[in-house]
Amino acid sequence: MKLKHIICNLGLLAMLPVVSSCGDFFDEVPSRGDNEVLNRGEQVRNLFANSSNYYTPVDFLVASTDDYGMSMEVFDALGYLDVPSLSGMSWAPEGLDVFMSDELWTRQYNKIFTANAVLNDIENITDITDEERAEYIAHAHFVRALAYWELANVYCLPYATENLKALGLPLKKTIHTDENLTRATLKDTYAFIEADLKEALKSPRIDVSEDERWLVSKPAVKALLARFYLFTCEYALAEKYAGEALESKTATLLDYNKLTTFDLDKGGGSWNNEDYGEEDNSKEGNDNILTFCETYNYGPNQFVSYQELYYPQFYTVTATVNLIASKELTDLYDKADDLRYINLFVENGLIDYWLYGFNDVCNYHLFSSRNQWGQQMDVFLGASPTVAEMYLTKAEALARQGSWSEAMIVLQTLRASRFVDGSDYSLFATNQREALTDILKERRRELPFLMRWYDIRRFAYNETPDDDVELHRTFYAIDNGEVDFNTVKDYVLPVKSKRYAQPILTQEIQRSHGQIQQNQY
């Protein structure tokens, strides 16, 4: 009796109060300071404002397209090209999977993690309004959808009825390290992206913020939806969303006539030659002058605020030599009047590499920036939709649905802003087929290098065989990144090639303990 009484007292004294309130007792975060758990709205906002997530490195993919103009002559003069570019040019799946890292894959999944972290912790954040909460949730879904869309268009086969059961992506939906990484089907992958975009569409932000373009808004989501449906061949929806995105008051078409150019003398007497005591092989005269568009001098704050953007996401390559244009590409432009050619293609750009005499070789330059290692990289558009892309999407969707003459009117609006004032920019089509051809050529002119790769994949599977592209390249034999200068090879990438899907790193497959499967070739 006595003992029982004592134990009772003891329990009251110490155990009960503590154990019953354990939950609260453990709610204290173990550490704070430099590392904090997500519990303030400011942290989320600043995560979204981190511009290191705005860039997607695509050196390898760019080299895979027919917009890339690396010839044997240029290569001979250059003597060296990085391994990803060589592998991209040869379309060989072999050898690609053994690299130590795949920045594109890694960075997209890192963006996905950030989005998942925000979605996971958003309920713990108490210092924000319901509207801010809704905006951050929508933002996270948008970021995740965009990353998955990019990944699906690189590592999976194109979306098509015949490929629905093909390998999609590992769908990371949480922040948990033990989440299964088995690849979903392509169908489920696209369904997941679509669902994310539908969630993102709930964003309370009605229009693009001019000062903070990096905040996700309804037009940005609609623009991505338009792209999404164009690539799934649901043209009515693509037309609808492109049209709605174009209603934005703050993301608008830029008249290229307003852009100015500047000249840079890359010639003799540069400190490089002097300091390294190298032979001065520069030339006198205008050969040394390169003309760049003012955009190439923009600071990051300027191009992140570029007026045609719905949301800032960019493709990057680490060297200007990775954006050498093919003759096929430059021949598409009206060199006299098309401001895209005049402003953004720099003739004789190889003198940047002290290579002279390649006057007809052009480099494509839009923006330049420094990456986190201080390395200069070329930045270009297309990673997130732009107003120009929406005009092209709307036009293509209309044309494919039969409203081809209406489509040509849409196209003209875009061309008006791209041609020298007073020049004739009009295009005439007499039937749907011609209209579509014109629209797709315009699309290539407007969105060269990377969107071209996505389009080649799409064209192979859509309903029109006319647009299918078989890629050809004549170049030295390339084996595992090594160039055999003695053998010249004709490379072909057939329509519907399995190589449309880029291989996943072997290391990644190993580290997932076999959960991630490799593409079949």
Add this chain to the structure above:
Amino acid sequence: MNKPRILLFLSLCAVLPCSAQTNPIDSLSNLDEVVVTGYRTISRERAAGSYDIVSSKEVEKRHTLSTSAIFDGIVAGMQGQSDGRGGTRFTIRGVGTMYADELPLIVVDGFPIIDVPDWQYSRSSALTALEKINPNDIESVTVLKDAAAASIWGARASNGVIVIKTKGGTSNGQKLEVKAGTQLSFSGKRDVDQITNQANSANTINYLRILSERGWDTSMYYGDQYSLREPVSWAELYLYKGQYGIMSPDEVNAELNRLALLDNRKQIKKYMLQSPVTSQTNASIGYNNGGYQSNLSVQYQYDYGDFIGRDNSQFMVNWNNKYRFNKHVAINVGLHFQNSKANSSAINEYDLTKISPYEMLLDENGNYVSQVGIVNPDVVANYFDTSQLSYSNLDYNILQEARNSNIKKRNLNYRTQIGLQWNIVEGLDFNSKLQYEGNRFNTKTTYGEESFFTRWNVDYLTPVDWDGSVIGNSALPMGAISYKQEGKFESWVFRNDLSYNRTFANKHDVSAILGQEVSKYKRHLWNLPYTYAGITPAFGYYPSLAGYDDLIVGLPENGKQYLSESFENNRFVSIYGNASYTYNNRYTLTASARSDASNLIVSKAKYRWSPFWSIGAMWNITGEEFLKNNDILDLLKIRITYGKTGNTSSYSSARVTVSSSSSMDAATGLYPSYISDYGNHMLRWEKTATTNIGLDFSLLKRKIWGAFDFYRKYGDDLLGRTDMPTATGMTEQVLNNAHITNTGFEASLHGRTKIGKIQLGADLTYSYNKNKITKLNWAMTDLSGYLNTSYAEGYAMYPIFTFDYAGLAEDGVPQVRDVDGNILRIDDRSLFYGDPEKLMFYKGTKVAPHTLGFQLRVGFANFELSALFSGRFGHKVQMPTFDFVTPTGYSKIFVNAQVEDAINGTAAIPMPGTIEEGVNVDGWLYMFWNTYSPFMNTSVEDASYIYCKEIVVNYDIPRSFLSKLKIKEADIFVKSENVGLLWSANSKHYHPEYLPGIDYAPMTAWQFGININF
């Protein structure tokens, strides 16, 4: 070197009076000892776990100045290592973790006291746990080594536990006991070469000349305005000036010859180093009237440090009280207070390595000589008119800097314990205990106006024209610059338990404890903004001498109060229980369990409340009939235990954490956040399962006794660096998935004998530990992984990997051999890009598998001499080698002392030959020497050594003499600490733990003291 010291001792002893009244060598009987687990005290005889006990008698005889000096060589399985702040840090039975603390838990009078996290040991201003304990207060130390001993400490027991009990009342039932003691310790100045490991001036200049003559100096030096913060050494400067034709070859030669004759070591020794002195005085009063027991002790210590500006003082008070109200109820109150101050200059030994050997401190007139610091003095002289700057003198001098800067550390530590014991019925007690501990500290660094630091920072933020002429005033006021770091640690522990202890029918001993504990630990550290002449300027960019706008050093970004701030807030709720049953003093069974829930662990109940437990059995064979009445065997006891203990880490976070970038994002204009920890949503305790089989014995009426223990520790759920599929969003993460095993054997042997009037005692401890990381999901994919790793799967922790040197090729280029026997030149690119698994060879571990401790005691009349030796065997050391350094053109070159071997050709890898010798090595090729030569197997040597830690002579003053002075007991002693290395296996006879230029060898110290017991 050591013999004269020993002789000196003996001769000292000879002059003292002798009488044969005392028995100096204590028998150190451990039969009647008790083990203190922190929760309870049990008779050693009935303990099934592996415990080591160090009694106050052993501690007192050694007169150690710090508690951390007690253990090395005394407790088998404890391996000490310099903690970088004058003390020793220990691991018990090998290292069993990679990302959690390696250090044992320190418990004082039943409560864990706050320790400094492992990785902050050498730099934190907070006191470490062992620094908070006065060695004179120690009554006993129990080291808990296996799971049965330690598992009562649950989640913090994996590294073992050191339980210290402080004195209470009086030592032998007297009513009043007053003790006092004082001692002085001296040692010499440190060796400059040991600190800097730099070549002398002649060799430095000689090497630079070789570089220059042979065209290996490929770096560019600009010497223009932009090189302001790109200092090169004086010798390099002259050579560059020669290259550019600014100086003639003769002028260059003359300058270099002048430098080669200078030697700053004497001046460094004279002006920068000090001969340290330590004085310590302690006194205590014990009182015991049966109902009330009290012990009050005070200690004061003053250290005059070994480096300019260094001195410390410390005051410690410890007061233990126990009051018994009646037969059933008693309370105890303990108070501990400690105040310490440490002063030093902002210059330390490391800074000595940053001045060239020819850079004198003072010229013949006693003026400061201009040295090259972080700023290029040549650029200052050529481009700026310093007379227009706030401070016209921008010369740097290390002695001037040391004299005009100071760091003041203040540390206040207080601890109080209150306990209630209530004997409810016979054998059943209720105990309630509360401890609060607080530790506040701050470090204030001040640079006076005379210091270069202040002059430079003020002058730097002065606007200048394109040609360097001053066009405005500095953004900073003239005056001293100071900054402060503050910290506060706090802990609360509240514990209630019921304990039961009874013997039935003289045969059945039952004891049990069941309790619950709540604890909170808080650590808060913050750095205050810098103050300039007492004010904190506004954050922002200001024009500078560099020509661009720059930030003022040490200001937090707008809107922030502190420069940096960190919190740790750890909470635990624990339930524990322990029971043992002994039959007839022969068979004991024990079981123990504990569950620690904490906010460090994820909330999932499965992980949060995961229990730790142990079971053990003991058989006292000598208690059996068949061994009774035998004359040889006094004790023979077998122990077998198994159990699991845990370890905590605040390294990994259960949740995703973000940090804010300190620089503005150029694209968005905000300070962006980034993910700093990707989270481990299954974060749980690290677990270690330990099996221990032990044997205790005693022979010939305790002439010989000892113990053997065999153990196997298997660490599971250990935090390990893990390669992640990047689809998870991360490339690597620290997850609970690594395994480490520690297998070992420990022996302790003690012997006591008497030969005539001479008493002899010997205590030997030996331990062997085999450590291996059995699972780590992290692959070393490149050379740098192998060269810098502390952990690799399949190897012991702290492994050494090297290339296998294969001699010089015909053209003089060093070569290495891969595992298949292929020979590769170091300029072969495939060496760098090749498969490191084929190129790197495991040479062993830096941690000694075998450790030996040996204490010899000789007693004669009133004298006792004891000597303590420790040895470590079987590990490896990377000896300092010449690194074939080349100038950079933007920073000072330092040539290490080993250059001599390389030039003379006595090094394993000599300097490359000359063209005349048929060797053509150009500057680019020469760089490979720098890259690879330090990592050859030729630099790895056996690290085994034997060291004499201390020799002590105690002399008990005869009682007949003392009684006249009303003194009960008194003894005086002479001690030599860190006597020296007796033997080492390496070719240069270095102490492998204190290699030149890496760590400071402890200096031999002489101690003298007296202890009086009134």
